[in-house]
Amino acid sequence: MARPSVPILSxxxxxxxxLGIIDRDGLEGLSMRKLAGELGVRAPSLYGHVTTKDELxxxxxxxxxxxxxxxxxxxxxxxxGLVACARSYRAALARxxxxxxxxxxxxxxxxxxxxxxxxxxGALVAAGWPRRxxxxxxxxxxxxxxxxxxTSFSSxxxxxxxxxxxxxxxxxxxxxxxxxxxxxxxxxxxLALSAFVDGLELLRVASNFQV
Amino acid sequence: MARPSVPILSxxxxxxxxLGIIDRDGLEGLSMRKLAGELGVRAPSLYGHVTTKDELxxxxxxxxxxxxxxxxxxxxxxxxGLVACARSYRAALARxxxxxxxxxxxxxxxxxxxxxxxxxxGALVAAGWPRRxxxxxxxxxxxxxxxxxxTSFSSxxxxxxxxxxxxxxxxxxxxxxxxxxxxxxxxxxxLALSAFVDGLELLRVASNFQV
DNA sequence: ACCTGAACACCGTTCAAGT
DNA sequence: ACCTGAACACCGTTCAAGT
Numbered sequence: 496m497a498r499p500s501v502p503i504l505s506x507x508x509x510x511x512x513x514l515g516i517i518d519r520d521g522l523e524g525l526s527m528r529k530l531a532g533e534l535g536v537r538a539p540s541l542y543g544h545v546t547t548k549d550e551l552x553x554x555x556x557x558x559x560x561x562x563x564x565x566x567x568x569x570x571x572x573x574x575x576g577l578v579a580c581a582r583s584y585r586a587a588l589a590r591x592x593x594x595x596x597x598x599x600x601x602x603x604x605x606x607x608x609x610x611x612x613x614x615x616x617g618a619l620v621a622a623g624w625p626r627r628x629x630x631x632x633x634x635x636x637x638x639x640x641x642x643x644x645x646t647s648f649s650s651x652x653x654x655x656x657x658x659x660x661x662x663x664x665x666x667x668x669x670x671x672x673x674x675x676x677x678x679x680x681x682x683x684x685x686l687a688l689s690a691f692v693d694g695l696e697l698l699r700v701a702s703n704f705q706v
Numbered sequence: 707m708a709r710p711s712v713p714i715l716s717x718x719x720x721x722x723x724x725l726g727i728i729d730r731d732g733l734e735g736l737s738m739r740k741l742a743g744e745l746g747v748r749a750p751s752l753y754g755h756v757t758t759k760d761e762l763x764x765x766x767x768x769x770x771x772x773x774x775x776x777x778x779x780x781x782x783x784x785x786x787g788l789v790a791c792a793r794s795y796r797a798a799l800a801r802x803x804x805x806x807x808x809x810x811x812x813x814x815x816x817x818x819x820x821x822x823x824x825x826x827x828g829a830l831v832a833a834g835w836p837r838r839x840x841x842x843x844x845x846x847x848x849x850x851x852x853x854x855x856x857t858s859f860s861s862x863x864x865x866x867x868x869x870x871x872x873x874x875x876x877x878x879x880x881x882x883x884x885x886x887x888x889x890x891x892x893x894x895x896x897l898a899l900s901a902f903v904d905g906l907e908l909l910r911v912a913s914n915f916q917v
Numbered sequence: 918a919c920c921t922g923a924a925c926a927c928c929g930t931t932c933a934a935g936t
Numbered sequence: 937a938c939c940t941g942a943a944c945a946c947c948g949t950t951c952a953a954g955t
Contacts, residue, residue, distance in 0.1 A: 630894070637853070638895070642851070642856070645856065683842040684846075686846055689909075
């Protein structure tokens with residue numbers, strides 16, 4: 496039928512199925528025709544609910560970023576706030592790592608990224624950090640979160656155990672990595688995060704920035 | 707003419723022009739037809755020299771990664787080595803930031819990334835770090851380098867000075883960022899790098915890992 | 918109001934044909 | 937040996953037409 500009594504499509508359903516395809520098939524695996532097909536519809540129908548594929552991706556992205564918890568600074572401890580916000584940011588992105596390359600493109604124009612930056616910047620200035628340092632610290636955390644979720648360092652290793660040892664003698668355990676990829680990625684992120692924050696505290700004391 | 711006396715194409719020339727297009731028009735701006743056009747040729751001709759677009763991108767990527775300097779560890783100081791290698795890695799990627807999203811995809815299967823990882827891992831173990839810590843430290847640096855070059859945090863800000871202040875009170879200077887984007891990105895990376903290494907030294911001493 | 922088929926201008930890639 | 941035109945199976949998107 497050309498016109499069902501109850502509309503098949505809605506912005507919400509389109510975004511949900513689109514994210515599902517991205518999670519399953521990757522960012523390149525999402526096409527308007529495939530998306531339409533999984534929604535039981537033809538591609539042109541989507542354009543009654545969505546202005547463009549790019550905007551659809553932005554909407555999906557914002558839906559993910561809205562889940563980031565910014566309440567970590569409420570206690571007033573800037574170190575705890577940084578760690579909590581970065582952790583929450585990473586957790587939200589790690590659940591949908593295939594979309595991260597899209598997220599990384601132009602974060603400074605995205606409302607939700609700006610709110611994150613603004614919260615961090617404000618809390619750091621309130622904690623005594625100079626404005627420029629606050630900007631750089633927030634930028635550094637963004638680097639770390641995006642790098643950690645996008646690079647997917649560990650999951651890319653081959654699980655063929657003959658692949659590494661002969662050519663790279665320090666990587667003779669590398670074929671074991673995929674099995675523990677998720678854990679290793681999370682631990683590496685936590686190590687980077689805590690070492691970074693510890694290093695910042697050293698700098699703060701050495702520079703005599705007041706709390 | 708269908709067959710020039712001197713071949714127009716070569717793998718090297720194709721890669722150079724392809725990288726030029728990526729730098730100028732972005733990763734999505736590279737198509738085989740456009741590439742062929744700038745080489746004075748039709749698209750199918752490229753396939754005599756290149757097996758696939760994906761492989762061409764890998765070759766271009768490897769050409770960039772070969773410029774990374776791994777000699778920083780030769781002095782034996784692991785902290786200096788980490789900083790030097792990370793700096794060199796970032797510098798190579800920052801020169802061609804449009805290709806970084808492609809690089810981030812599956813770094814663990816790329817020869818040049820593996821050499822980088824292997825060098826760092828070996829040097830860290832030699833400096834007394836446990837193997838698992840060495841892996842996590844190398845991963846952390848990879849996160850930082852890729853995040854810093856890909857996110858391009860500062861360059862994405864709007865230069866419209868009315869864009870930020872009313873909505874985000876802590877970002878009232880944000881419209882100035884594009885002008886100093888490059889410097890801020892580099893300074894943020896340096897801050898993250900030194901704070902991270904300082905934090906690692908704290909951890910090393912606290913954990914009593916021997917040099 | 919909502920969905921469709923046909924069409925347009927693009928892709929990456931193949932392959933028989935030309936010189 | 938090297939390049940080409942035509943073709944195939946895809947894209948995102950538009951639009952007049954159907955109910």
